[in-house]
Amino acid sequence: MxxxxxxxxxxxxxxxxxxxxxxxxxxxxxxxxxxxxxxxxxxSGGNHGLLHSGARYVASDMEAAVECREEGEIIKRLAPQCIEDTGGLFVAVEGDDEDYVANFQAMCDRSGVPAQELDLDEARSLEPVLSDKLIAAYAVEDGAIDPxxxxxxxxxxxxxxxxxxxxxxxxxxxxxxxxxxxxxxxxxxxxxxxxxxxxxxxxxxxxxxxxxxxxxxxxxxxILYSAGSLIITQDRLTKRVINRLRKAADSDILVPGGTVSVLGTTSVTVEHPNDCRPTVTEVDRIIDDARAMIPLLETTRYIRAYAGVRPLVLSGDGSDARSVSxxxxxxxxxxxxxxxxxxxxxxxxxxxxxxxxxxxxxxxxxINVTKPCLTATEPLPASTMGRWTEPGLGPKSWITKRDGDDLILCECEMISKATIDTIIANMGDDHGESALQAIGLRSRVGKGPCQGGFCGLRVTGHLYDEGLVKSQQGMDELKYFVERRWRGFSPVLWGLGAVQADLQEALYCGALDMELDDEVLNCGENS
Known part of the structure; x- marks a missing residue:
């Protein structure tokens, strides 16, 4: 061995x-x-990509609020390529707890978390999608992070x-x-x-x-396992992070990330960390609750649902996930x-x-090593390994650097053959194992509106052409890739999404005679 x-x-x-x-x-x-x-x-791959200012925790966990404030400042300074410094708003609507609203500024001040009260008309001018039933708005220093x-x-x-x-x-x-x-x-x-x-x-x-x-x-x-589900909009709805101005609850954060927005999250206690999949009922509940602060959420198109598990370490007999630090x-x-x-x-x-x-x-x-930590002062260099996860990079790269033989393999995100080749080269000796799924993790392949419906097949064909998959291996990887994308697609199937799903079923199950696992198709999973 x-x-x-x-x-x-x-x-x-x-x-x-x-x-x-x-x-x-x-x-x-x-x-x-x-x-x-x-x-x-x-x-780390199943969260909303929020770089916390600390304001969300000023009432429930002052220590966490301070940690988020301090670390958020460090990450913005040392890893700017991973951050979109959007800023954020905390907004309350009619019916929200007015005592919490009244105390919010003082709680932020105690934690040293910057917060500035805004005139309601100013808040709506900054983010026109906000409800006309606002009763309070504060500007904070939230951001979006590419995990x-x-x-x-x-x-x-x-x-x-x-x-x-x-x-x-x-x-x-x-x-x-x-x-x-x-x-x-x-x-x-x-x-x-x-x-x-x-x-x-x-x-x-x-x-x-x-x-x-x-x-x-x-x-x-x-450990208490707290599962949280989120959904992704097809379009970016706001410039800033939007938080509900209330005690931490479900469905109270909208995070813009590149060309989309992420809405959530929930907190459901589960028995095992593998028991983490969003449902149609959960998706409906998220939208129904969040539309109070952003009415457009009721009619926007969603392209995916996904989930992650928070490991909350218990020191006593507590069982309420929202009350655990x-x-x-x-x-x-x-x-x-x-x-x-x-x-x-x-x-x-x-x-x-x-x-x-x-x-x-x-x-x-x-191990008796006395050298100090350098990560609080040493910048995190941008790497070739991570660069292709950036939304919108595909079109910029292809248009400015394209040669005559390069082809687009993912039209939703404009990922070209040359980009795929670069990602494969960066993966080293392990590129031949689960290659398609690994490419999807390291790029925007499969993350657009078609959710891998077309690009999965095209990238697989390219892997065959390059000799990186052979015989049945490529088709097995394609089946796995499509099933995983469908897990997140299935909880948001209505309207145009349902029409698209019929097309994908015809392509994979009809034209390719690919039998997808019923258990997989009926539930969601991490993006």
Missing amino acids: KVLQTTILILGGGATGTGIARDLALRGVKCLLAERHDINAGA FMLSLDNMAHAMEHEAEYVRNAKVIGFVKESGKIKRTQFRHEVTGELFEVEAEVVVNATGAWAGLVAELAGASIN RGFSLIDHADDGVENFVTITGGKLTTYRMMAEKTADLVCGK
């Missing part, structure tokens, strides 16, 4: 895991990141400093000796190959799966009898860098 050697093994390839890899690599610590699926396969670019850029910078990365690697067990993890055992999810990793310290950054991984090591974490938990499992095992979970995308810093500090203390 193959055994890999490293100093620090990081489990989980979300924003926190890749952030830890970069932090350690910049300190000169050798590390290897192992991810069961691919970058941002969990909550895929963020994680890919972090991993790329870590790899420039000799960090390593393996995807499709599922943890199946730990070999312990004298109260320490000696080896971590993996199974490659595509090839079935078994391999092990020897490391001085193992970091569990698997998000909602942290408790399950900890159990394999003989440790215990009490959105802060993070850093756990040294020495108290569980495992000296070299650390878990980091919870928190927010906005605070990922600080979470990574605190984790790296703890890890470095265990």
Whole structure:
């Protein structure tokens, strides 16, 4: 059995895991990141992309509000390529809690979160889609963040400093000796190959799966799984982030991102982190509630629903997901009898860098490394690995740099053959395994109105032409890709979306004789 050697093994390839890899690599610590699926396969790829100003938490969690304010400022300064500094509005409508509205400015001031009251006419002039039943509006410093670019850029910078990365690697067990993890055992999810990793310290950054991984090591974490669903509009509806001015609740945030907007989210307690799929009923509830602040949401077209799971660590018997702190938990499992095992979970995308810093500090203390964290001052370089997730980049690139032989493979997002070739080259030796899904994660392929209906087939054809898939492999990958896109498409099927769905069914099930899994077609999943 193959055994890999490293100093620090990081489990989980979300924003926190890749952030830890970069932090350690910049300190000169050798590390290897192992991810069961691919970058941002969990909550880091299933959120609304909001860069919090902290205003959402000024009433419920002052510590989280301050952390979001401070870290948001750092990310804006050091990773501008990942951020659209939109600004945001908090708006209340008739029937909302007027006491909360009256206290909002004072609560923001206590947390140091900038907020400015606006005249209602001024607020509606800034965002004409707002309801004419506003009773209050405040400007805050929210923004939009591209979580895929963020994680890919972090991993790329870590790899420039000799960090390593393996995807499709599922943890199946730990070999312990004298109260320490000696080896971590993996199974490659595509090839079935078994391999092990020897490391001085193992970091569990698997998000909602942290408790399950900890159990394999003989440790215990009490986690509440809070599933949140979101829906994507076909068009961008606002320039700014729009928040409902009330205590944190469902359906109270609209985040513009590139050419679309993301609406949500919900909070539903589930028994297992895999139980995370949006439903038609949930989508209807989100729209019905949010239309009070933006009436246009009732009639706009939606192209996808998706979901993620928030891992909320419980310290007592609490069971209400909305009342549990959105802060993070850093756990040294020495108290569980495992000296070299650390878990980091919870928190927010906005605070990922600080979470990574605190984790790296703890890890470095265990291996006697005294070099300080650099991520609060060192800019995060834009990478080729992450650049193609940017909405609108495809058209600009193709129009300005196109050569005569380049062809568009994804018309919705204007992704060309040359772009696909660049992404494949950047994936390295692993490009032949789950290539289509990996291309979709690293680009806008499949994220436009057709949701992969046409581009999936075209990109697969190109992979065959390049010899990257052979025989039945390409069709199997295409089926998997289409099913995953359909999971998010199915909860929003009405109007033009339903017509489009009929066309896609005719193409894949009729012309290609592809039988799609009924269970898959009837529920949603992460984007």
